[in-house]
Amino acid sequence: MFKLLKRKSFRFDIRHQNGFTSIAIICFIFLYTPIFTMMVYAFNQGDSIALWEGFSLRWFVSAWGNEQVKDSALRSLIVAIFASGISTTVATMAAIATTRTKSFRGQNIVYAIINQPLMVPEIVTGVALLIFFALVKTVTGYAGLGFLILAHTAFCIPFAYLPIRARLEGMDLILETAAADLYATPWKTFRLVTFPLLFPGIIAGAMLAFVISLDNVVITELVKSAGQDTLPTYMLGQLRRAITPEINAISTVLLAITVVILTLFYLLNRKSE
Amino acid sequence: MKQQRSEIAIRIEDITKIYGEGRGKVIALQDVSIDIPENEFFTLLGPSGCGKTTLLRLIAGFEHPTKGKIHLYGKDITAYPPYKRKVNTVFQNYALFPHMTVAENIAFGLEMLGKPKKETDETVNEMLTLVKMEDLKNRQISQISGGQQQRVALARALAPKPRVLLLDEPLSALDQKLRKEMQIELKRLQSETGITFVFVTHDQEEALTMSNRIAVLNSGKVLQIGTPREIYKQPSERFVADFIGETNFLKAEILGCANGVASLTLPSGKTVETNVQKGFSPEGTVNIVIRPEHATVVEDPAESLLQGRLINAVYFGTDMRYHIELESGETFTVRIQNNPDDKTSTQFLGTEVCIGLHKNAVQILKD
Ligand SMILES: Nc1ncnc2c1ncn2[C@@H]1O[C@H](COP(=O)(O)OP(=O)(O)O)[C@@H](O)[C@H]1O
Numbered sequence A: 001m002f003k004l005l006k007r008k009s010f011r012f013d014i015r016h017q018n019g020f021t022s023i024a025i026i027c028f029i030f031l032y033t034p035i036f037t038m039m040v041y042a043f044n045q046g047d048s049i050a051l052w053e054g055f056s057l058r059w060f061v062s063a064w065g066n067e068q069v070k071d072s073a074l075r076s077l078i079v080a081i082f083a084s085g086i087s088t089t090v091a092t093m094a095a096i097a098t099t100r101t102k103s104f105r106g107q108n109i110v111y112a113i114i115n116q117p118l119m120v121p122e123i124v125t126g127v128a129l130l131i132f133f134a135l136v137k138t139v140t141g142y143a144g145l146g147f148l149i150l151a152h153t154a155f156c157i158p159f160a161y162l163p164i165r166a167r168l169e170g171m172d173l174i175l176e177t178a179a180a181d182l183y184a185t186p187w188k189t190f191r192l193v194t195f196p197l198l199f200p201g202i203i204a205g206a207m208l209a210f211v212i213s214l215d216n217v218v219i220t221e222l223v224k225s226a227g228q229d230t231l232p233t234y235m236l237g238q239l240r241r242a243i244t245p246e247i248n249a250i251s252t253v254l255l256a257i258t259v260v261i262l263t264l265f266y267l268l269n270r271k272s273e
Numbered sequence B: 001m002k003q004q005r006s007e008i009a010i011r012i013e014d015i016t017k018i019y020g021e022g023r024g025k026v027i028a029l030q031d032v033s034i035d036i037p038e039n040e041f042f043t044l045l046g047p048s049g050c051g052k053t054t055l056l057r058l059i060a061g062f063e064h065p066t067k068g069k070i071h072l073y074g075k076d077i078t079a080y081p082p083y084k085r086k087v088n089t090v091f092q093n094y095a096l097f098p099h100m101t102v103a104e105n106i107a108f109g110l111e112m113l114g115k116p117k118k119e120t121d122e123t124v125n126e127m128l129t130l131v132k133m134e135d136l137k138n139r140q141i142s143q144i145s146g147g148q149q150q151r152v153a154l155a156r157a158l159a160p161k162p163r164v165l166l167l168d169e170p171l172s173a174l175d176q177k178l179r180k181e182m183q184i185e186l187k188r189l190q191s192e193t194g195i196t197f198v199f200v201t202h203d204q205e206e207a208l209t210m211s212n213r214i215a216v217l218n219s220g221k222v223l224q225i226g227t228p229r230e231i232y233k234q235p236s237e238r239f240v241a242d243f244i245g246e247t248n249f250l251k252a253e254i255l256g257c258a259n260g261v262a263s264l265t266l267p268s269g270k271t272v273e274t275n276v277q278k279g280f281s282p283e284g285t286v287n288i289v290i291r292p293e294h295a296t297v298v299e300d301p302a303e304s305l306l307q308g309r310l311i312n313a314v315y316f317g318t319d320m321r322y323h324i325e326l327e328s329g330e331t332f333t334v335r336i337q338n339n340p341d342d343k344t345s346t347q348f349l350g351t352e353v354c355i356g357l358h359k360n361a362v363q364i365l366k367d
């Protein structure tokens, strides 16, 4: 998946196909004009998200001072950190299990199960989790953040899994053989050879999972208990009321964080080639 | 020369290795038995796909035999995992750890054995000196050349002082010049360390020049084991004779065989005597081989053992090769060393020539 993005030399140069450039430009306009507009109005002096009244940072200040924003942003971070941490650990083990063992019957089914959240509509996963967690809540009485973390972990696993597995598949098995030849037990081989070489893949997977968790709306909206808004669901809630450029400011910050993380992800993936 | 009393370092006992099962199964090795004494430079020679790598992987413990046993200094290690065998491997493409420096790579095995830091450092330096890589100690693996990586791979495998070192075509990735240098280097390392080397190659010249003994393999079977001289001068089978050096194949009729000497009739009708190995008593029609340099062109028809028409004379610098069409139809090659006064011999093309043979030039094959 990521290899495809990076492939540099095609035998024929796709840029020389007629019409491609104009189509690409139109796509970029469609994609980025709204985002750009949103970002510009984050710096609006006035109360409107459509009428420009001059430059100011007041909405960023206002968002920073908003307790609800701070509260939900913190919750988003906590959930994203735990969910990406747990899902990356699970994904690493799954990737090793699916590439470093002899091929076994039903291996394709295992891949399908791991990648399931990529295929099943989010709303279905969300509803299923909602029903299941409702049951657990009544039985146990627990209604904390754990459910949200668990739900996020579940749909983050495939995103963490893909770059890790790609890296493992690109790693020569002969290095692990060489370690065993030099008296390293299987655990030492993993710790001193497999893991260090796999590490860039693990970091990439964790960052991808982090971003995916950070901006999830549908599943969060369905699974969260009262007063458990994350930043995206808080923003969604705000949109139903009067809209001020404060939303633009928050979105801009969220976008900036995502862009930074994805850029790091890209660089890491490229460097480790 | 041969030490009679030396201990057996590796005993390969009746090993069969089958990959896969059912229709896709591959018999990589079949009933292979080899004893390799201590301090020997032992070579596994054979064409690609004959099972050389498989045999090394079995000794190292990366694969398990379908049948048979492997002993290391008398101890059955067949069931041991690789990390419990005092055997190290130099891999075909080196397999150096890319995230470690040269010194860290060499230290890896010692650290895994739990050697104290001081001893490890000393051994690493010793190894760096041994392979002449002192200056590149702290380089990253990606910062050194292929030939240097080769040396590091050797040092890394030798550092834990294994009882046996396995080398899987270690020189095949090097260019001709570097290859010759490394051949000498490997011989030196083997004699300096006294470690038993099991060396794999598909290059017959490399095998002949480097080994104490050679096992010739084909299609998963051992065809012949012997010193380079024995393998070259007394190939037991057609494949061995053909794979190693140039050879003339002929048929002959056995007249009799006694006291290790067989007398036989050549296609020309002349009779010669030749030594045969103990316990081998050929009879009837047999295949024989004669090395081109064990034959010569003679003037005196009385000395002639084979006759034919000279069809080609090729100048090879060190020697001439004469291709002679025998009366029986086969082409026979004679190789004669050149001297400073040699002249062109093309004027003889098409003429009848007589071929003489050195003593014991005829070798009787078992198949
Ligand atoms: N892991 C494996 N699975 C199936 N067949 C194999 C495997 N390894 C080697 N073989 C087969 O076993 C035979 C011997 O291979 P190998 O030992 O690598 O030969 P060599 O090193 O002499 O070239 C070949 O036919 C090869 O295709």
Ligand SMILES: [Mg+2]
Binding pocket: B052, B053, B054
């Ligand atoms: Mg091989």
